[in-house]
Amino acid sequence: MRTYTIALAGNPNTGKSTLFNALTGLKQHTGNWSGKTVSLASGYYEYKNSRFRFIDLPGTYSLFSNSADEEVARDYIVFEKPDVTLLVLDSTALERSLNLALQVLEMTDRVIVCLNLMDEAKKKGIKVDAGKLAQKLGVPVIPISARNNEGLDTLSEQLLLMCTGSIRTTPYRMKYNERLEEEIAKLETELKLIVGDEYPARWLAIRLLDGDRKLIDTLKQKLAASDRGGMIYGAAKALGSTNR
Amino acid sequence: MDETNILQHLHQASLGERFLIERVDIQGELKRRLLDLGFVPGAVIEVLKASPLGDPISYRVAGTVIALRQEESQLIWGKVMPS
Numbered sequence: 180m181r182t183y184t185i186a187l188a189g190n191p192n193t194g195k196s197t198l199f200n201a202l203t204g205l206k207q208h209t210g211n212w213s214g215k216t217v218s219l220a221s222g223y224y225e226y227k228n229s230r231f232r233f234i235d236l237p238g239t240y241s242l243f244s245n246s247a248d249e250e251v252a253r254d255y256i257v258f259e260k261p262d263v264t265l266l267v268l269d270s271t272a273l274e275r276s277l278n279l280a281l282q283v284l285e286m287t288d289r290v291i292v293c294l295n296l297m298d299e300a301k302k303k304g305i306k307v308d309a310g311k312l313a314q315k316l317g318v319p320v321i322p323i324s325a326r327n328n329e330g331l332d333t334l335s336e337q338l339l340l341m342c343t344g345s346i347r348t349t350p351y352r353m354k355y356n357e358r359l360e361e362e363i364a365k366l367e368t369e370l371k372l373i374v375g376d377e378y379p380a381r382w383l384a385i386r387l388l389d390g391d392r393k394l395i396d397t398l399k400q401k402l403a404a405s406d407r408g409g410m411i412y413g414a415a416k417a418l419g420s421t422n423r
Numbered sequence: 424m425d426e427t428n429i430l431q432h433l434h435q436a437s438l439g440e441r442f443l444i445e446r447v448d449i450q451g452e453l454k455r456r457l458l459d460l461g462f463v464p465g466a467v468i469e470v471l472k473a474s475p476l477g478d479p480i481s482y483r484v485a486g487t488v489i490a491l492r493q494e495e496s497q498l499i500w501g502k503v504m505p506s
Contacts, residue, residue, distance in 0.1 A: 241459035245452055272486040275461060 182223075182230040183342040185253055188283060189267035190276055191238035194295045196220075198267060198325035199235045200221045201308050202335075219251070229342070240275070242282045243391075250393065257378060258401055262342045266292045270307050270322070280316065284350040286382050290318045291337055298324040302397065317349035352381070362388055367390035375403070433468065434480075434496040436503050442468045445501040453495070461485030462499055 189195045199205070203222030220235040236255055237248035256264050266283055268276035273294075283290055294300075294307055313320035319337050323330030340346045355363065366384035374380060378398070386394045436442040444466045447454055461484040468474040469483040473489070491499075 241455070241456055243459070245456055245459075274484040275487060277461060278461075 180225075180228060180230050182232055183262040183338075184232045184234065185338060185342075186234045186236055186257075186259075186261040186264045187267060188236045188252055188256065188264055188279070189238055189295075190240055190269060190272075190279060192266045193238065193269040193276065193327045195238060195267045196235055198293070198295060198323070199233055200326055201325045201331060202231075203233055214253045219255070224335075226339060229339055229391050230241070231335075231338060231342075240279060242279065242286070243389075254397060256283065257382070258397070260287075260291065263289050263338055266290055267295050268292060270294045270296050270306060271303055273307065278289045282355060283350065284316065284318065285352060285385070286379055288318075289341060290348065291334075291341060291348060292316060292318055292320045293330070293334055294320060295325055297322045297329070298327055310367045315351060319346065319348075355385075359388070369410075372399075430500040431500075431503060432497045433470075433482075433491070433499040433501065434493050436468075438468050438470050438472060440470050441504040441506070442470065443470060443501045443504050444499060446499075448498040448500060449495070457495070457499070459486070460489050462489075464501075467504065 180359050187195045187199055196381050199220065199222060202224045204224075205220070205222045219237075222233050222235075224233060234255065239246075240250045242249055242256070255261070260355045264283055264287055266280055268280060280292060286420040291313070292413040294309060294312075299308075300307060307322065309320045319341070321330055321337060323332050323334055325331070337346070341348075354360065363384045365379065366387060367380045369381040370383050370387075374383065378401075383394070383398070430445060431442075433442055433444070444462060444464050446464060447457060447462060449457065466484065471481040471483055471488060473480045474490070479492045480496065481488050481490040482496075
């Protein structure tokens with residue numbers, strides 16, 4: 180049986196862990212405050228002769244590595260490359276959730292968005308047009324209520340379809356101003372020579388322009404640790420790594 | 424005319440008032456953090472209440488309550504909205 184890896188990402192208190200528990204049947208307890216999910220919990224779930232391995236990433240508002248939590252979540256998505264990053268959004272606070280969503284869409288195109296807490300939203304009189312959101316974001320958007328086990332079948336089906344490559348996404352990518360885009364394009368081309376298709380070159384370019392030192396260090400380590408011979412050797416050297 | 428003359432900072436807004444953010448005058452990690460929390464130009468912030476000693480003050484931003492110290496709220500510029 181094939182096993183696919185699904186990373187759960189989202190803001191704190193969006194019900195990520197509830198969804199995780201509902202799908203894997205685990206009783207992983209997480210509390211009502213940010214940063215509770217520190218080490219990565221993982222659990223399995225079988226669906227139609229496939230196995231999903233779910234990784235419950237720490238809940239964060241952002242992935243710019245302001246904290247250990249954000250770094251863990253970000254590094255997992257970019258460097259571990261799960262088959263799908265399942266983005267859990269709070270339907271009652273979409274404005275807040277979408278900040279993280281846009282960041283994730285910049286990092287990978289294997290994203291499924293689920294709108295959790297739909298029951299809460301309904302109670303508050305909030306209507307969310309999932310179809311329109313899917314169109315704008317360029318990835319599948321599935322309304323669910325993890326607490327009431329609603330929408331989980333549809334979600335499982337979409338996960339399987341994406342894992343088996345039957346869904347193509349066109350994730351929304353932020354356009355920056357002209358000068359920035361010029362610099363991004365320049366760096367992206369150079370980065371492509373180093374990382375190939377291994378890591379998201381455009382996203383890396385943006386992070387480098389932002390002066391993200393920690394990311395440069397992580398990238399160096401990853402490239403040095405990879406044992407793909409000459410190309411990586413050259414790459415590590417190009418990035419000034421002494422640890423080859 | 425220099426626009427900063429007519430802008431107020433968030434700390435000048437009174438309890439119960441709504442404040443439209445126009446500029447966040449902070450650099451580096453703190454700015455990043457504030458933006459992530461929803462203190463972005465164009466956002467409307469509601470001043471909720473002050474802690475017993477007057478600082479920090481809590482604000483409603485993007486549907487959640489976040490408290491800021493004076494050092495931070497003084498660097499967020501905009502206008503109090505007419506009620």
